[in-house]
Every structure is written in structure tokens, then in C-alpha cells.
Amino acid sequence: METSYIPPLEFAGTKVYPGEKKRIEIPISRLPTQTWVSVPVQVIFGIKPGPCVALIAGIHGDEINGMEVIREILRDLDPQHLAGCIILVPVVNIFGFLHNSRYLPDGRDLNRSFPGNSKGSMAARLAHLFTQEVLKKADYAVDFHTAALGRMNYPHIRTSIRSKDGLALAQTFGAPVIVHSKTIEGSLRQAAKKFHCKLIVFEGGEVNRFNNDVIQIAVSGVWQILKKLKMCKPVKKRDMTTKSKVAKSSTWVRAHRSGIFRLFKNLGDHVTQKELIGVVTNIFGDVISKVRATHDGMIIGMASDPKVHKGEAIIHIAKFS
Numbered sequence: 001m002e003t004s005y006i007p008p009l010e011f012a013g014t015k016v017y018p019g020e021k022k023r024i025e026i027p028i029s030r031l032p033t034q035t036w037v038s039v040p041v042q043v044i045f046g047i048k049p050g051p052c053v054a055l056i057a058g059i060h061g062d063e064i065n066g067m068e069v070i071r072e073i074l075r076d077l078d079p080q081h082l083a084g085c086i087i088l089v090p091v092v093n094i095f096g097f098l099h100n101s102r103y104l105p106d107g108r109d110l111n112r113s114f115p116g117n118s119k120g121s122m123a124a125r126l127a128h129l130f131t132q133e134v135l136k137k138a139d140y141a142v143d144f145h146t147a148a149l150g151r152m153n154y155p156h157i158r159t160s161i162r163s164k165d166g167l168a169l170a171q172t173f174g175a176p177v178i179v180h181s182k183t184i185e186g187s188l189r190q191a192a193k194k195f196h197c198k199l200i201v202f203e204g205g206e207v208n209r210f211n212n213d214v215i216q217i218a219v220s221g222v223w224q225i226l227k228k229l230k231m232c233k234p235v236k237k238r239d240m241t242t243k244s245k246v247a248k249s250s251t252w253v254r255a256h257r258s259g260i261f262r263l264f265k266n267l268g269d270h271v272t273q274k275e276l277i278g279v280v281t282n283i284f285g286d287v288i289s290k291v292r293a294t295h296d297g298m299i300i301g302m303a304s305d306p307k308v309h310k311g312e313a314i315i316h317i318a319k320f321s
């Protein structure tokens with residue numbers, strides 16, 4: 001039987017051929033102690049032709065839910081039953097991961113440094129390496145994030161709903177909410193657009209921990225994408241995907257007073273404009289400020305640290321109309 005030739009993919013000088021499942025260390029740089037630091041990458045190259053999908057986590061080193069999503073997906077991938085190629089990167093910002101930090105040791109945010117520069121800052125160099133070695137090979141990608149330190153996010157996809165491809169990919173993923181958002185300068189998402197990779201951003205949970213509900217929704221979402229792209233059959237387990245609600249925008253409610261914040265609602269709850277959704281109290285519990293919803297919508301993010309300062313963003317509400 002005649003089979004069409006599929007050329008190998010090359011990562012940091014290592015070739016991966018169809019039918020192979022290979023782990024590769026992409027060297028970044030040496031530590032001051034001269035030890036090499038590298039980004040570990042797993043490549044699953046199917047025996048049949050198909051698209052290339054990158055699953056990317058830990059661009060922010062302390063956001064580790066995506067790492068667990070990738071580990072779970074990886075267990076059930078077999079190149080003998082795969083069309084196309086999957087590149088899995090559980091942690092991109094290795095430096096931040098080791099130090100429970102969003103940032104690189106130079107204090108820069110990797111997700112503001114793409115597509116990078118081989119002669120630039122530490123963040124720019126890592127961004128450049130990642131762009132060349134992974135992003136440019138991918139036709140589709142999911143970039144996994146959580147809320148930043150001190151906050152929690154309800155599982156949602158961020159994409160431009162004006163992009164037909166972005167919206168379709170987000171709807172296939174099937175997270176509870178899709179939130180329209182513009183691309184941020186220097187983000188991986190912006191670089192993906194430049195290199196014609198269809199990328200969606202998954203947001204859910206909080207830093208430095210595994211939020212199991214969030215992880216299971218994301219795992220189901222990835223299987224749905226692989227199924228839709230006709231790359232493989234999803235493993236038989238409970239499908240957590242749903243018909244996503246599409247939010248056109250989102251805004252943060254800010255604290256009017258400094259104090260201790262108590263939210264009466266949960267992530268994912270619907271709220272109506274002017275509804276009392278929480279209070280700011282002093283440390284003895286006396287209410288000093290009432291917190292009301294600024295508009296109708298759904299709570300998709302909240303401060304997880306009850307100590308709040310005047311002006312601090314405390315509740316993130318998605319707007320559907």
C-alpha cells in the first residue's frame with residue numbers, strides 16, 4: 001500500500017518521525033552555576049497525516065493547572081492511533097516554575113515578550129526560542145493559564161469572538177464561558193496570529209495548585225478539539241464540555257474602601273446590576289462598604305485574598321449583552 005510521505009519535525013537538532021513519541025530538552029541557557037536549563041517538550045507524531053497542535057502551559061511559571069491537563073492528555077495519546085502531530089509543553093517558564101513566580105529572573109513577563117529576540121532580554125530570548133522551536137510548527141494551539149497571584153478564575157476561554165476561527169475553536173473546546181478579548185501586545189496569542197497558528201487561551205483556577213474541576217473541564221476541551229480536527233478518538237470518560245456562553249466583554253468591580261472582603265457569591269454565579277454581592281468590613285466585622293454588581297453578567301474572576309485596598313479589582317464580571 002502506498003503511503004504519503006510525512007517529513008520529520010526537528011526540535012533543537014533532534015528529528016522526530018511519524019509514529020514516534022519522543023521527549024526532547026530544548027536548551028535555554030546556563031544557570032550562573034553553569035548547569036544547563038532547558039524546556040522539556042514531548043512530541044507525539046501520528047502515523048497518519050494531519051494538523052500540528054501545540055498544548056502549552058506554564059508561560060507564567062506559577063500557573064500549573066495546564067501542566068496537569070497536559071500530563072493527563074499525554075497518558076492516553078498513542079502515535080499509532082493519531083493523525084498529525086501533538087507538541088506538549090507542560091512548563092515553558094522553567095525559571096518561574098522553580099520559584100513559584102509568574103515572571104522570569106529578570107522580572108519580565110514572558111507573555112509580554114513574544115515573538116522575542118535572540119539578542120534581547122532573558123524573556124525575549126526564551127520567547128524567541130519558543131517561537132522558533134514550537135509555535136512556528138503549530139497549526140493550532142491551546143495556551144493554559146490561571147488567574148494571577150491573589151485571584152481565582154472560573155474556567156473560560158479568551159479569544160477574539162470577531163475571528164471566525166478563534167470562536168469556532170473556542171466553541172469546540174466547550175468551556176462554560178467564552179470571553180471576547182483583544183490580543184495583548186507581546187503575548188503568545190499575538191505571536192500565534194502572526195505565524196498563522198490558531199490559538200485560544202484557557203483561563204481557570206489559581207496559581208501554585210491543581211484545581212481539579214478546572215483541570216477536568218480543560219482535559220475534556222482538548223479531547224473535543226482533537227476529535228474535531230479528526231486527529232484521534234477521545235478517551236472514554238465523562239465529557240465535561242458544554243455549550244459555551246459567549247461574553248462580549250468583561251469588567252472588574254473595584255473596592256471603594258480598604259478592608260476585609262467577603263463575597264456572597266461563587267465563581268460562575270449570575271448577578272444582576274446593582275445586586276448586593278459582597279461587603280468590605282473592618283477586621284472586627286463591621287461593614288464599611290457594600291459591594292454591588294456594576295452590571296448584569298456572570299462572575300468569572302475574584303480576589304482570593306480577603307485583604308483588599310481601596311481601588312483594588314475584586315470581582316470580574318463577564319457581560320453577555
Ligand SMILES: [Zn+2]
Nearest residue numbers: 060063145146
Ligand atoms: Zn497566565
